[in-house]
Amino acid sequence: MSKAEADGIIFERQNLMLQFDKDAELLGEIAAGLKPKDKLAEVTASIAETAAASKGAFEPRVPGGRAKPEVWSNWADYSRRLDDLEKNTKQLAEFGAKGDLTSVTNMLGGALQCKECHDVYRGPKKPA
Amino acid sequence: MTIDRLKPAKLRALAVIVFAGIAAAPLLAAPADQIRTRIDGYRDLGAAFKTLNDGLRAPSPQPAVLRAATQRIRAAASHQYGWYPAGSGPRPGVKTAAKPEIWTQGPRFRQLQDGFAAQAGALERAVGGGNVAAIRTAARSLGGSCKACHDQFRVEKN
Numbered sequence: 001m002s003k004a005e006a007d008g009i010i011f012e013r014q015n016l017m018l019q020f021d022k023d024a025e026l027l028g029e030i031a032a033g034l035k036p037k038d039k040l041a042e043v044t045a046s047i048a049e050t051a052a053a054s055k056g057a058f059e060p061r062v063p064g065g066r067a068k069p070e071v072w073s074n075w076a077d078y079s080r081r082l083d084d085l086e087k088n089t090k091q092l093a094e095f096g097a098k099g100d101l102t103s104v105t106n107m108l109g110g111a112l113q114c115k116e117c118h119d120v121y122r123g124p125k126k127p128a
Numbered sequence: 129m130t131i132d133r134l135k136p137a138k139l140r141a142l143a144v145i146v147f148a149g150i151a152a153a154p155l156l157a158a159p160a161d162q163i164r165t166r167i168d169g170y171r172d173l174g175a176a177f178k179t180l181n182d183g184l185r186a187p188s189p190q191p192a193v194l195r196a197a198t199q200r201i202r203a204a205a206s207h208q209y210g211w212y213p214a215g216s217g218p219r220p221g222v223k224t225a226a227k228p229e230i231w232t233q234g235p236r237f238r239q240l241q242d243g244f245a246a247q248a249g250a251l252e253r254a255v256g257g258g259n260v261a262a263i264r265t266a267a268r269s270l271g272g273s274c275k276a277c278h279d280q281f282r283v284e285k286n
Contacts, residue, residue: 004247005265007272012181015271019178053185125284 044096176200
């Protein structure tokens, strides 16, 4: 695999994470009543799509970025987390499609597990 | 103070100042516009690249979707050369993630711009060829060219 291709794999998973970040922020604002809920279906669908793409993006064993080597040495645990994320966000998107903000909000605490995973598998930000 | 009570020399001086003020206003506004153009350009490039990757994840990728995204990427690859006029770098009160080294390490930066343009061309050829596996590889390599530049010349966020 060329260096550009390996870098591209890291870039892809980082872009998926940045998409999570953007969508999770908007969803948080909708849940908090700061933004109207007309984007609820769209944003929950986007989160589900990103989650569905995540496992494939981490599958190639390409250390780098802020991913710790444990992502691959503990792949059974790591991939289970991504499977859970996919399953939970699929449910989230189903509630979102129905405009069911209450159920979406109730799920938010447990469905995403962003910090829980980062605490174990994401290294510190590189010094500028 | 009314103008008719000013001596001609003072009047001329005043005219120069007023004129300079008018001329200077757009000059001061220009960097903000240039940065806006750059960020909007990259935002569209990011969106096109996402469309391409989303398209490639579909069970049977739609050639029209891939072609349209590739055209936007190719357009950005040629426009990027105009996105860094002198004076459009970071300064107090201006929001940009472009590092000042872009303007001091011109040749290195240019090399990374050319690398991106070359990968965009390779992507276009792969899309033209229609082999999905080859398009995926080209898309990844293209992503590598984005990352190579961001790692060096863009301020990391989060």
